[in-house]
Amino acid sequence: MKDKIILGYALEEHGNPLTCNITQEDFDRLTHINVAFGKITENQEIDTQIVGDAEKLIEKLHAGRGDRDVKIVLSLIGEFSKAAQSEENRKKLADSCVDVIRRLNLDGIDFDWEFPCVPSNGLQASPDDKQNFTALCKTVRETLDANQPQGVHWLFTIAAAGDKFYTDFTEMDKVQTYLDYVALMTYDLKCGFHAITGHHTNLYLSTGDIIRSSCDTAVKAFVEAGVPAEKLLIGAAFYSRKWDNIPDRCNGYLQLAKSGGGYGPDYTDLVQNYINKNGYNRHWDDEAKAPYLFNGSTFISYDDVQSIAAKCDYIKENHVGGIFYWQHSYDLTGTLLEVMDEKLNK
Numbered sequence: 001m002k003d004k005i006i007l008g009y010a011l012e013e014h015g016n017p018l019t020c021n022i023t024q025e026d027f028d029r030l031t032h033i034n035v036a037f038g039k040i041t042e043n044q045e046i047d048t049q050i051v052g053d054a055e056k057l058i059e060k061l062h063a064g065r066g067d068r069d070v071k072i073v074l075s076l077i078g079e080f081s082k083a084a085q086s087e088e089n090r091k092k093l094a095d096s097c098v099d100v101i102r103r104l105n106l107d108g109i110d111f112d113w114e115f116p117c118v119p120s121n122g123l124q125a126s127p128d129d130k131q132n133f134t135a136l137c138k139t140v141r142e143t144l145d146a147n148q149p150q151g152v153h154w155l156f157t158i159a160a161a162g163d164k165f166y167t168d169f170t171e172m173d174k175v176q177t178y179l180d181y182v183a184l185m186t187y188d189l190k191c192g193f194h195a196i197t198g199h200h201t202n203l204y205l206s207t208g209d210i211i212r213s214s215c216d217t218a219v220k221a222f223v224e225a226g227v228p229a230e231k232l233l234i235g236a237a238f239y240s241r242k243w244d245n246i247p248d249r250c251n252g253y254l255q256l257a258k259s260g261g262g263y264g265p266d267y268t269d270l271v272q273n274y275i276n277k278n279g280y281n282r283h284w285d286d287e288a289k290a291p292y293l294f295n296g297s298t299f300i301s302y303d304d305v306q307s308i309a310a311k312c313d314y315i316k317e318n319h320v321g322g323i324f325y326w327q328h329s330y331d332l333t334g335t336l337l338e339v340m341d342e343k344l345n346k
Helices: 026-029 054-065 082-083 086-106 130-147 162-168 172-178 215-225 267-273 305-317 333-346
Strands: 005-011 032-040 071-078 107-110 156-159 182-185 231-235 239-243 262-266 281-285 290-294 300-301 322-326
Touching: 005 054, 005 333, 026 054, 026 333, 032 054, 054 071, 054 172, 054 281, 071 086, 071 156, 082 086, 082 130, 082 231, 086 162, 086 182, 107 130, 130 172, 156 162, 156 172, 162 215, 182 333, 215 231, 215 305, 231 305, 239 267, 262 267, 262 300, 305 322, 305 333, 322 333
Parallel strands: 005 032, 005 322, 032 071, 071 107, 107 156, 156 182, 182 231, 231 322
Antiparallel strands: 239 262, 239 300, 281 290, 290 300
């Protein structure tokens, strides 16, 4: 058994041939795969065909993993606020989780509620989400425990925002007792909400950055909120964020932009066309342990081998449970997953 969790999100998009390119070597390196996504319906049932072909992907993963102990988990999105608001709805969703685990021979279920109490992401939200989230997790865990086969433990996990607002809007000291681990989304720390350039998946804070978010601050916030460090996973990004039309000073770092940071190239594209190519110079922030690119007008933030190695060292030094990433098809080179395995489990 490997010491640390290495979890990859995988997505089977309709008609996209680049998804689910998980090789036999990848299966040897991974401990968990989260299939994105199932979606909660109006009746608190789980639809596996809305976002992508999750069932097709799960079938591929079962065939590919063979007898390896790689856990396959279905991640859910949707209107969690409604699902959590009453005991009837909570029980319906919990029963649906059991049904889909059995039907697809899964190892567990993952909730990606973005985010309790927060209406800005376009989902229903209520101040009552804080307590209802705890009640939902309790019902799901108890329902899984009552139905899982003897000698089998079905995983129940969540993805959580890598920021203190999430611990303010939840009861993580209570919630964590029902969970196997919490995946901290320590990417998009700067994104479309932020019209200032900077690192979107940095390990540490950087002097001069007024947006005080990092992997380290997220881990500390969740530990302070009552989550044991060994139940936390740090997030890594196999994609970038970029800002255009940036002033040509400070290598584009911490500069005001006219809009937020949109999605940039994935890591495969970065290696082929951007990193020290076509006018994009790579810079390294040793304080934040994060790379970035600048070509005089466009700033790009991303993870690479060096920054992920630093995250893995942090995980070992601080007894964190492991690392995860979004998402697998964004690195066709395989080097980012390779460094995770080399640093954490060799």
